[in-house]
Amino acid sequence: MKIFTAQQIREADAYTIQHLPISSLDLMERAAGACTSWICKYFAPETPVYIYCGMGNNGGDGLAITRLLRNRDYNAHAFVLHHSEKATADHVANREALLQKYPHALHDLPNTTSIPALPADVLIIDAILGTGLSRPVEGWLAGIIQQLQTLHATHTIISIDLPSGMQADSSSVNTPVVKAHHTLSFECYKLAFLFPENAGITGEVHILPIGLHPDYIQQTPTPFQISEESLIKSIYKPRSPFAHKGTYGHALLIAGSEGKMGAAILSAQSCLRAGVGLLTCHVPKCGYTIIQIAVPPAMCIVDDQYDHSSGFQTDVSKYKVIGIGPGIGTAAGTAWAMERLFEQYRQPMVLDADALNILATTPGLIDKVPAGSLLTPHPKEFERLFGKTANNREQLQVLSHNAIEKRLCILLKGRYTAMAFPDGNIFFNTTGNPGMATGGSGDVLTGILTALLAQGYSSKDAMLMGVYMHGMAGDYAAETLSQEAMTANDIIDYLGKSFLRLHR
Numbered sequence: 001m002k003i004f005t006a007q008q009i010r011e012a013d014a015y016t017i018q019h020l021p022i023s024s025l026d027l028m029e030r031a032a033g034a035c036t037s038w039i040c041k042y043f044a045p046e047t048p049v050y051i052y053c054g055m056g057n058n059g060g061d062g063l064a065i066t067r068l069l070r071n072r073d074y075n076a077h078a079f080v081l082h083h084s085e086k087a088t089a090d091h092v093a094n095r096e097a098l099l100q101k102y103p104h105a106l107h108d109l110p111n112t113t114s115i116p117a118l119p120a121d122v123l124i125i126d127a128i129l130g131t132g133l134s135r136p137v138e139g140w141l142a143g144i145i146q147q148l149q150t151l152h153a154t155h156t157i158i159s160i161d162l163p164s165g166m167q168a169d170s171s172s173v174n175t176p177v178v179k180a181h182h183t184l185s186f187e188c189y190k191l192a193f194l195f196p197e198n199a200g201i202t203g204e205v206h207i208l209p210i211g212l213h214p215d216y217i218q219q220t221p222t223p224f225q226i227s228e229e230s231l232i233k234s235i236y237k238p239r240s241p242f243a244h245k246g247t248y249g250h251a252l253l254i255a256g257s258e259g260k261m262g263a264a265i266l267s268a269q270s271c272l273r274a275g276v277g278l279l280t281c282h283v284p285k286c287g288y289t290i291i292q293i294a295v296p297p298a299m300c301i302v303d304d305q306y307d308h309s310s311g312f313q314t315d316v317s318k319y320k321v322i323g324i325g326p327g328i329g330t331a332a333g334t335a336w337a338m339e340r341l342f343e344q345y346r347q348p349m350v351l352d353a354d355a356l357n358i359l360a361t362t363p364g365l366i367d368k369v370p371a372g373s374l375l376t377p378h379p380k381e382f383e384r385l386f387g388k389t390a391n392n393r394e395q396l397q398v399l400s401h402n403a404i405e406k407r408l409c410i411l412l413k414g415r416y417t418a419m420a421f422p423d424g425n426i427f428f429n430t431t432g433n434p435g436m437a438t439g440g441s442g443d444v445l446t447g448i449l450t451a452l453l454a455q456g457y458s459s460k461d462a463m464l465m466g467v468y469m470h471g472m473a474g475d476y477a478a479e480t481l482s483q484e485a486m487t488a489n490d491i492i493d494y495l496g497k498s499f500l501r502l503h504r
């Protein structure tokens, strides 16, 4: 699913109006109808509904929703906030339609500094500002938004299209934005919904289709996309009946150190579960027996130190892919060994955890990472690698810039893990849940990505598919065991069920 900017959404509306064709008023009626149906599904007609409307088309939606709710016998009231001199044509048309049918449902709040006190059981609908926001909200309207923020604690708030005051494509940090429990957004995700800094602002996001013209959606390029199951199914390659273990690649996993052999085990087990043909683990000598017992299908070679500081003494050229990082530590010798590794091995590899920390602290080392490699930092590792950023929009720019410039596939872990590619595209993953915020979860991802590269998936496809499958396995684990009780081992256990889903 593509993510469009506010400007592109306006173009999509205009294209739909011209080519469907449909009048803009009818398109607004559709949008309001979709919101009304959603509200009626979850709230009983006895619920008093107060709808705060702005002067633009977002307010127009609010006025139309008021009328449509009244048609269904809801006790709905529209309160119009006069923040602009002039209302849009569709706002005016919906105002007149409401006045004509339900004159007592319309209330004007001109130049108000606060909204009147509300009964306790009121459902609040925020239809003040949508994609037409052109600057941060100030003055008395900012005061109203702050008042609505306070009401979040006592009342359910639903924002129409996006929480009022939120910029659709850029950061809204330190600006007044309504805090919603639900956001009913038209047709597609807005980029800002995917920023971690907005997590507490949108509440649950529900995308309501309003029939924007498919030609515009198909033809219009955008770097931002949501990675969906249909995309992953198109990437997935079923196994050939003539396959043998050599078909699916021999991977080398460089992982573990004294006290951190669990990371190596988790990566190795997930690599095997994700379909690698053959797996060799390179571990320090203290880990030899541990790996041989815990992961019988894997072969094992050892470093004669307790970390990896004597180097990776093996002919690395024979491996289809190398995954490096989980639990390796950051000893100076390990950094030295990594540098030698990049000289000897020029195929895409997977770098995670301590491998990323070594990249962050060794000047120039990141420029030696083979093109097409997969880097999987969490926000702290990302900051160590690429520096602090002022907000999530800037962070996304830094992410994409580095992916393009260094020809790497770099992700940034989060609720919607962002994945940036050398071609300039950025995808957001939607699978996964907070139960995956548990030790070892990242090691499991490293194993999956390594396995997918070994099987011949391109770097981009391996990242899209691996992150999606990792999240899906986590979702299955949480469904059965709860987010609290699930562990990284459970993510591995549910990989099988996740692959079966791709077969359908």
Ligand SMILES: NC(=O)C1=CN([C@@H]2O[C@H](COP(=O)(O)OP(=O)(O)OC[C@H]3O[C@@H](n4cnc5c(N)ncnc54)[C@H](O)[C@@H]3O)[C@@H](O)[C@H]2O)[C@@H](O)CC1
Binding pocket: 010, 013, 014, 024, 027, 028, 029, 031, 032, 054, 055, 056, 057, 058, 059, 061, 083, 084, 086, 088, 128, 129, 130, 131, 132, 133, 134, 135, 136, 137, 138, 141, 160, 161, 162, 186
């Ligand atoms: N045909 C369409 O274009 C459709 C539009 N829809 C709705 O229309 C919305 C976009 O409508 P508009 O483009 O009219 O924009 P908005 O309704 O979001 O806001 C525009 C109004 O707000 C004012 N404004 C902007 N920034 C402000 C600020 N910081 N402080 C105070 N006032 C400010 C503008 O001067 C203008 O009066 C969407 O979010 C969606 O809700 C839907 O009805 C679907 C169809």
Ligand SMILES: [K+]
Binding pocket: 058, 126, 127, 128, 129, 130, 159, 160, 161, 162, 163, 164
């Ligand atoms: K809104």
